[in-house]
Structure formats: C-alpha cells, structure tokens
Amino acid sequence: MKNEMVFFQERSGIGRRISAARKYMDTIGLYLHIPFCNGKCPYCDFYSVGDLLLTDQYTDALLNEMQMQANDTLMADTFYLGGGTPPLLGTENLIRLIQAARKQFRFSGEATLEANPNSITEAMLYRLREAGFNRISFGMQSAVSEELLALGRRHTPQQVQEAVKAAQNAGFTNISVDLMLGIPHQTPESALRSVSFALELGVQHISAYLLKIEDRTPFYARRIEAECPAEDVTCDIYLTVVDVLSRAGFHQYEISNFSLPGLECRHNLKYWHCEEYLGFGPAAHSFWHRRRWGHTRELRQYLAAPEQTIFVTDERAGGFEEYAMLRLRLTEGLDTRTLKQFGVSAENLLKKAARFEKAGYVQIRDGVLSLTPRGFLVSNELIAGLIL
Secondary structure, three states: OHHHHHHHHHHHOHHHHHHHOOOOOEEEEEEEEEOEOOOOOOOOOOOOEOOHHHHHHHHHHHHHHHHHHOOOOEEEEEEEEEEOOHHHHOHHHHHHHHHHHHHHHOOOOEEEEEEOOOOOOHHHHHHHHHHOOOEEEEEEEOOOHHHHHHOOOOOOHHHHHHHHHHHHHOOOOOEEEEEEEOOOOOOHHHHHHHHHHHHHOOOOEEEEEEOOOOOOOHHHHOOHHHHOOOHHHHHHHHHHHHHHHHHOOOEEEEOOEEEOOOOOOHHHHHHHOOOOEEEEOOOOEEEEOOEEEEEOOOHHHHHHOHHHHEEEEEOOOOOHHHHHHHHOOEOOOEEHHHHHHHOOOHHHHHHHHHHHHHOOOEEEEOOEEEEOHHHHOOHHHHHHHHHO
C-alpha cells in the first residue's frame, strides 16, 4: 500500500508539497477519526459504523497512513481522537496510536480523547493517562434524564458523574463535557440544571452547542423542531448559559466553547486560527500549506485502498473570507491590521461593522472586531454581511 499512497500523493501534489517543505519545521495538529459506535443518535451526522470486529484492522490502517504522511519536517503538538466513540477501539489500540504519533511526528502536547460516559472504565483511564493522554471530552449533552432519552443517548446523569470522577482519579486535570441547547423538551430551567450539574462536576472545559438539525438524520425526518423550544426561548437559553458560565469563571473563547483560564482546547483552536493539521481515517480532513483535502465517508473502502478515498477540496485555502470567518467565531476576534496580507481594506470592513455595533451584535476595540454573545446567535448572517 505504501507505494500506491506515495504515487497518489505525488500525482495530486500533496506529496510534492510536503517534500518541498524540508527546509523548515512545521508544527501541526493530528486528528484521527474513530468511526465505531454502539448506536447512532438521531441528531448525529458524524460518520460512524457499528462493526466492532474491524477495530484492530482499522488501527493498523491508521498506523500505516500516519507512517505515509510523516517526514522529518513535521512535528505535532496536538493529538485528537474524535468519533464515533474512540474508546471502542480498545485500550491497547489507543495506546498504539499515541505511541505512533510520538514516533512518526515527535508528538508532544495536548492529547484529547472523546468518550461517551458509559464507554470507558477507570482502569482504562489509568492506562490511557499513563500512555500520555492528558485531556478527555465526555459527551454529556444533558443532565436531565428525559432530555437524554429524547436525544437517544444511552447513558444516565449518574454515569456522567462516575465517568468524570474516574477521569479525575486517573489523573486527568483537563476534562471537558458537552452540553446541547435548544433540544427537545428543554426549558430554561432544565438547561440551567444541566449547566449547574456540569459545574458541580469540577470540569475545566464546557462545550455548549445549539442543536442543529442535519439533513438525512432521524431528527430531520421526524421534524423534531416541533418538540424543541421556540427560537426566542433557545436564544434566551444560550445567553443565560453564557452569563452563568462567565460568573463561574469560565471564559467564552468561541461561539460554543468555554474554559477556565489557559485550558482552551488547543487542537480546536488550530482550526479557528487557520493553522495546519493532518486528518487520518474516513471523514477526516487536512489543511496543510494552503491546501485542504479529505477522506470519503466509507470505512471498508478506506481499509482496502486509503489512497483512493482522498479528495482535494481546496487548492488555495486560507484566503481572506475563510480567515475572517474562522477568526470571527472566536471572542478574540479579527485584528483588522492583519488584513493587509490579503489586500483587504480594514477601513471598509470597520465601516460595515459600525452599524452592527450600534445594534449590539459586534464590538470594535483598538482595531479588533469581535462578535458579542448576541451576535454569535446570528453569526452566519452577520459574518456574511461583514465579509462578503
């Protein structure tokens, strides 16, 4: 397979780009997609499969692809295993992957594992912490049993408590939980119950996402909007959560992400800062030297011929519109003094922003443009109005 992969990379230009960069060192992020899951939640559009008999074969395929992409110019400082449900790969396979990252990319830094609360044991967490994983993200979603049932989740609030406690016992000091807002049957009161529950766990990071109903999901087919809070209620829920987390010492650094000082997810910040990363496995994407490419969402095809699943999505990524859009997702915002590199007028952009500032959607400080929490609620329309 190695010769075929090299041929594809050279033919597509990916190999040439990597080889041509040997004069300097690149610090990148590594993302590995682990597609295995015990069941599909009705809102989920991420690529996942249920065939757990393929976990060892899949690990071998990931190791081979990592070896193909590695060279002496690449050094990784973030390592992220997403899914799916990564713990289903098994402890030994997870350890093999982080060891390969150290060997092939001299990885040192933030190593994140996504996990469902009922997918991992304390013994497993001890092993993974010893192996070098130092950040874990639990898919909690809600602390209200009825809401978890509506979301198709297979864990209980008590299992969330037990999982976080087990991670703390194993030595994890950077623990995140996910919350979903605007979900079926949620009320402002129940959303606050979930936030209070998360804070009482003693975690360091909270991701609070607004439910997005994706095409081709059971929620879309069921027209689940009828069971969700009205739009104005969802907006109030979001703004209240932002306020509660701020008063609890959690800094909002991105539309949906909050952390204690210095404990932001460094890997995800690479995406929003337009920094480089390599993705491995079906549905994973990469950004390197202004080029974006990805793998199709097909596990068996990836196992048979990974080089045939790669497709280039953008030959000249990282332009002004992309850069500005990603920066405006962050509370640190867009420094308009950086726009000279794109040949874009900061004056014109700030002039456009002035009318949104009066409405309370953006703020402008010392030439830095950023969205307010109220602006984040209409970020897509707002960003389009600013940069297009």
